Amino acid sequence: MKNEKSILLVEDNPDDEALTLRALRQHNIANEVVVARNGVEALDYLFGTGPHEGRDLDDTPTVVLLDLKLPKIDGLEVLECVRADERTKRLPVVILTSSGEDEDKIRGYELGANSYVRKPVSFEEFSEAVRQLGLYWLVLNEPPPKGRGKDGKETT
Amino acid sequence: MSYAQKILIVDDRGENLFALEKTLSETRAEIIQATSGNDALARSLEHDFALAILDVRMPGMDGYELAELLRGESKTRHLPIIFLTAENPEDSEIFKGYEAGAVDYIVKPYNRVILSAKVSVFLRLDRQQQELHEQQRLLEAANKELEAFAYSVSHDLRAPLRGIDGFSKALLEDYQDKLDDTGRDYLNRVRAGAQRMAGLIDDLLKLSRLTRAEMQHQRLDLGELAQRIADELQRSEPERQVDFNISLGISAQGDRALLGIGLENLLRNAWKFTGHRKHARIELGVTEQAGERVYFVRDNGAGFDMAYVDKLFGVFQRLHDAADFPGSGIGLAIVKRVVSRHGGRIWAEAKVDGGATFYFTLPGVGSALSDNRSESEE
Numbered sequence: 001m002k003n004e005k006s007i008l009l010v011e012d013n014p015d016d017e018a019l020t021l022r023a024l025r026q027h028n029i030a031n032e033v034v035v036a037r038n039g040v041e042a043l044d045y046l047f048g049t050g051p052h053e054g055r056d057l058d059d060t061p062t063v064v065l066l067d068l069k070l071p072k073i074d075g076l077e078v079l080e081c082v083r084a085d086e087r088t089k090r091l092p093v094v095i096l097t098s099s100g101e102d103e104d105k106i107r108g109y110e111l112g113a114n115s116y117v118r119k120p121v122s123f124e125e126f127s128e129a130v131r132q133l134g135l136y137w138l139v140l141n142e143p144p145p146k147g148r149g150k151d152g153k154e155t156t
Numbered sequence: 157m158s159y160a161q162k163i164l165i166v167d168d169r170g171e172n173l174f175a176l177e178k179t180l181s182e183t184r185a186e187i188i189q190a191t192s193g194n195d196a197l198a199r200s201l202e203h204d205f206a207l208a209i210l211d212v213r214m215p216g217m218d219g220y221e222l223a224e225l226l227r228g229e230s231k232t233r234h235l236p237i238i239f240l241t242a243e244n245p246e247d248s249e250i251f252k253g254y255e256a257g258a259v260d261y262i263v264k265p266y267n268r269v270i271l272s273a274k275v276s277v278f279l280r281l282d283r284q285q286q287e288l289h290e291q292q293r294l295l296e297a298a299n300k301e302l303e304a305f306a307y308s309v310s311h312d313l314r315a316p317l318r319g320i321d322g323f324s325k326a327l328l329e330d331y332q333d334k335l336d337d338t339g340r341d342y343l344n345r346v347r348a349g350a351q352r353m354a355g356l357i358d359d360l361l362k363l364s365r366l367t368r369a370e371m372q373h374q375r376l377d378l379g380e381l382a383q384r385i386a387d388e389l390q391r392s393e394p395e396r397q398v399d400f401n402i403s404l405g406i407s408a409q410g411d412r413a414l415l416g417i418g419l420e421n422l423l424r425n426a427w428k429f430t431g432h433r434k435h436a437r438i439e440l441g442v443t444e445q446a447g448e449r450v451y452f453v454r455d456n457g458a459g460f461d462m463a464y465v466d467k468l469f470g471v472f473q474r475l476h477d478a479a480d481f482p483g484s485g486i487g488l489a490i491v492k493r494v495v496s497r498h499g500g501r502i503w504a505e506a507k508v509d510g511g512a513t514f515y516f517t518l519p520g521v522g523s524a525l526s527d528n529r530s531e532s533e534e
Contacts, residue, residue: 015319022326069311098314100361101307121317121354122347123325 005138006032008061010042010078011096012070019123020065023130031138034061039073042066043081046088058146060091063137066113068097068104076107083112090144092137161185161279162203166196166222167211167240176209176240179268183275193217197225200232206282207275208232212241212253223256236278240264299368306364313357320350356472359486363471366493371411378419378451379404381412382440385420389427398430401439406451408518410498415518418494421487422453422514428481429457429512454513459506468504491516 007024011017017035024033036042042064044050048057064082068075075095082088094115095108108116117133120126163185167173170191177187188203190196193216196208208226212219219239226232236259241249244263253261260274324347328340335343379402386400408415423438430436439454460468460475467473469492474485491514495502498518506512 013315013319015322016315019318019322022322097311098318099307099310100358101310102365103307119314119318121314121321122351123318123322126318126322 005062005143006034006059007134007138008034008036008042008045008064010036010039010064010066010070010075012037012067016067016119019126020130023123023127024134026127027131027134029131029134029138031062031134038071039075039078042070042078043073046082046091047085057087060088060146062092062143063133063141064091064093065096065133066093068095068099068108076104076111079108079111079113092141092143094133094137096133161206161282162188163275163279164188164190164196164199164203164205164208166190166193166208166214166219168192168214169211172211179266179271180275182272183279185275185279193222193225196222200226200229200235205232205235207236207238207278209238209240209275212239212245212249220252220256223253223258227257236282238262238274238278240266302364303368306361306368309357310361314354317350317354317357321347321354324350356484359484360471363486363490363493366414366417366490366497369411369414371414371497373409373411375407375409376412376415377404378406378408378415378442379440381416382406382419382423385416385423386438389423396431396436397434398427398436398438401437401441403441406440406442408449408451410518414494414497418491419453421491425487425491425514426453426455426457426512428483429459429476430455431457431481433457448517448519450515450517452513452515454511456511459508459510459512461508462506465504465506469502 009017009020011020017037021033024031034045036045040050044052045055046060046064048055066075066078070078073081075097079093079095082091082093089112092114093112094117095104095113096117096119097104098119100118105116117129120129163180163183165173165176165180165187166189167176168191173189173191177189180187185206188199188205190199192214196210200208210219210222214222217225219241223237223239226235226237237257238260239253239258240262241253242264245253245261250261259278262271262274324343328335328343332340382402383400383404386402390396390398390400419440423440426438427436430438433456435456437454437456440452441454442449442451444450458476458481464475468475469488470485471489472485473489474483492502495516495518500517500519502514502516504512504514
């Protein structure tokens with residue numbers, strides 16, 4: 001049975017991408033992972049534009065793992081666009097970044113991030129962080145209902 | 157830094173301007189003449205003046221009106237103005253001049269030596285102010301750069317280390333049957349190096365954050381702060397027997413967050429270096445030296461050789477073997493940064509195996525005029 005819950009991983013560093021996928025695999029998290037390598041790609045995927053034109057937008061990711069420092073459009077700008085759009089404003093977004101700067105945490109939460117996780121350098125710790133994120137956001141957390149507008153009314 | 161200072165002289169009579177320019181020639185400033193208020197306003201747009209000397213009596217716009225208009229323009233708001241007036245003015249007229257923004261009032265006929273000397277004083281003030289502005293600008297630029305640098309370090313320098321550590325771990329796991337003990341040992345060393353470097357980067361960021369943090373001065377009790385830190389240290393290693401002797405009511409003036417970080421690093425230092433003592437003692441107190449309040453943290457730990465005291469507060473400097481006392485050598489550098497941000501000094505006395513005492517002062521307020529003070533001094 002296809003698990004409908006998917007992850008959008010927004011990550012420009014191929015090493016971090018490979019390590020994240022490895023950690024997910026090691027913890028038997030077999031959900032689909034869509035990778036966007038910069039902010040533009042992420043927004044194209046989420047809004048069905050550019051190369052993702054015509055994509056079924058009901059198929060939204062269950063959670064977005066968002067790096068902050070990205071080429072073209074950075075993570076905070078992506079978050080701003082996601083929160084500003086009716087279709088994605090409730091989408092769970094976890095900032096997953098190297099930065100431990102207060103400035104980034106404050107901006108991230110101000111813009112409506114659901115969580116902020118700093119990527120540890122040690123792979124054991126990183127892998128454990130990925131496991132917990134997968135468990136929490138794919139299993140424990142109840143995502144917002146799909147296809148509902150701001151009044152909770154059906155939009156389709 | 158060299159630039160020509162300019163003086164604006166305004167008088168409706170050519171012979172007065174001529175005489176004045178001659179008087180001012182010794183100051184070596186560039187003299188710009190204007191023969192009316194309007195003329196002066198036009199000149200003030202073209203030039204940056206260090207000083208203006210205005211004749212009071214002029215047809216049309218008089219000196220006071222001109223001064224008021226100059227005050228109203230942002231470019232000339234702080235331009236010092238000297239009024240020149242003929243005969244004996246009434247007191248009320250002199251007051252009017254000062255109200256219009258005069259810094260001085262000189263009655264004609266003036267003494268050339270005195271006028272020239274006064275003008276030189278204002279030129280010197282102007283030069284110092286320009287230099288101060290320039291330094292402030294450089295400082296702000298340096299701070300911005302530091303901030304951008306720290307931000308980039310935080311984002312970019314850790315990522316490659318995660319790759320080094322992560323793929324080493326992947327090799328250890330996925331190719332374990334192809335690796336012998338030596339191969340595994342090498343990979344573990346690679347990983348340890350990457351993780352150590354990540355720790356060092358975090359330490360450097362901590363240090364730079366201290367430099368950038370905004371401070372809020374308030375009166376606080378160092379003893380109370382220290383007691384809380386001591387309790388935490390005790391909880392972290394409950395098996396250790398350490399006598400804390402912390403006087404309460406050690407009042408100090410400073411930023412609570414920063415002083416907390418400083419004290420924690422000092423006490424943690426004492427805690428670490430008394431690690432081999434059966435009966436460890438750590439003391440926080442205050443004393444007076446040459447009329448100055450001097451705070452101190454004393455321990456009966458491993459101490460150090462005073463020959464190396466100059467290195468004590470350097471970043472990543474260590475005076476002990478890592479095997480005996482592990483650490484990165486950032487703690488005391490952090491303490492020093494905290495103390496210097498309060499305008500204070502820090503120094504230490506110690507004997508090998510005879511304990512160490514760290515002294516510091518916190519003059520605080522005077523050194524940080526731009527910082528807010530939430531309480532006034534008692």
